[in-house]
Amino acid sequence: MSAGAITDCSQASPGDVTVEVCVIGSGSGGATAAWELAKAGRDVLVLEEGGDYTGRALTQRDGAMYDQLYMDRGGRATSDLSIAVLQGRVLGGGGVINASDVVPIDDDVARHWQKKFGLSGFGPESLEPFRKAALEDLSANRPADELLNRNNQLLRDGAGKLGWKGEVMLHNRVGCVGSGTCLIGCAFDAKRNPRFVAIPRALEAGARVFTRARAVRLDDAGKELKRVAVRCLDAKGYHEGAAFTVRARHVVLAANAVSSAELLLKSGLGNEHVGHHLSLQPQLPVTVRYDDEVRFFRGIPQAYAVTQFEQREHPEHGWWGFRLEAIAGTPGIVGSLLPEVGAPGLELMRGYSKLGAALLLLPDAMQGRVRVESSGRLRIDYALDEELRGRFREAVKAMARLSLAVGAKEVYVPSVPPVRVRSEAELGNVDGLTLAPTTAPLLSAHQQGTVRMAPNERDGAASPEGEVYGTRGVFVFDSSGFPSSASSHTMAPIITVSRMLARQLAARG
Amino acid sequence: MSLRPFSELSRRRLLRVALGAGGLVAGGVGSVFALRGSAPRVEGLRALSPHEYRTMASLAEAMFPRETLPAGDPAVDLARAFDGYLADEPTWARDEAKQALTLLELGPVLFDRRLATFSNLALSERVAHFERWGRSDSGLRRQVATGFRKFLCLVFYDQPSAWPGLGYEGPMRP
16 A cells, blocks of 8 residues: 555645545544554545644644634534634644643543443443544643643642642643643644544555545445545635545544534534534633743643542433533733723733633533524534533632632633622622623633434434444544543544444454 | 634525624615725735725724733734635635625614724724624624634734734743
């Protein structure tokens, strides 16, 4: 088998192609599937809408990198603008722009999938070899203490003082220099993400990769050869150009839980579950002001997590509760979160180097929905119910208590109006946090569930093998298939499940 | 860049909001727009009209009042940056953003019964007006305020000239 290559479709249209397997998306799910299927001797083509960014091309500047590495130039959001939906659009997918945390599917979550959703093949024993392989792919390791910046240390110290459980999460960095710009790509190529592991190995095994190639429609899903309509994009990915067609015996969707569902809906494929059950796993950033320098923008942004308030065996939802995780942001992103206008906003930002920050991360009840309007526009609907709002308020109070325990001057929720807590006596201020639409900078980094797997068509959109009901040979190998939140960080779970499903597909012949 | 979509801002909805405010009916469309006055010509715009450019520049000045910036803080033309961003957006997103700018410009007339549009307000009034939109009970006005605020802050604080004032020395070089 000769090695495959990366073709940039912004330079020239490759023309129509016929392959055995067309994989749509090059992130954790797509890259892993491509590698496994190519290794098994399949003729594989990967379509990626984004460009190929590594090393110095990752400029560490907010404007250019959100523009180039994220879907909709960083502007994707729910239809009421309440939640920013962060989704990678780059060769390597979300792994290029995530915080590099490696949190495998928990045994309890796997059992929940078996028990509540009837996914008998997803038990801890079945998943174990694939979880192990995912950790190997990612070179998963525990960050050394000296790489924990002061923001992470403060979170750990606070948890220790209060006797709360927490952990330094595994990560997939090797040779990290602590530049701190993980969320807009690592210019030092220290992330062992799909771009540096599964993609090169898939290429070695003969797979081909087209970048700046947007799959716009999938036809003939019941026939032996499916047709994927593709448009080349320009060099920046702004405008569609030449069209070509990929004919494939199998099509593997791995374009993220939003985009995989979007393509099925635009193509009129799948049953009534497609697009439903969207989990956004919403997160709320909270900043903390200290008297002295924190410099959260250097070192690993997100290493320590407070796990005290997590529940793993919730009968209805599996993983539940909330986590507090350290986070950092470059000036553009931190500035854009603040609600203040004029001089007060400038004054707050002058204290940037004394800020600490955390993300409050909540598993949800999969209450969202991806739709395509009659105009063809994507719409992401998601409503925060009162239970979720209440859990967020609990999480803010926990974060405030922890921060005050380590000497914080003020805990500040960048909401409208802002919520400030300067002492235990002010914890009640948090009850004023309404979380009404567009009053707080909520975000989602782990979308899941829109083409969920189930043992029958009545309960889900895809079979336990990932095959979309109503099609023959169209699969979902990304977080779309997860029936509930798999983990607080979905990269390792997606690799785990994709490899398992890809091997099953390869074994089909 | 955190702006798209003003997804609720369909033409129909914009019209409904404006009609709800009573301004367009009472004053007539033409006279409301006449209150904007003339906008200076701006060379090289790719997406915005001179009026829209002026609205964005007026908002940028309210967000980052020049007198509060220490010497050396950025003098980046945020309205032109917005123009450049919009020029590469899909038509529907560009149209919605332009409608949002129009709504912001006419806001004082439509919602506050003022006889001056946004760009013609004094700086302190512009700051107060935009703050009110951020806190408004109207989801649409909050959306407009959120979208523009995020864009302007992201571009402003992404400028190297802003960093010394923040204690940030910029990216590490590989």
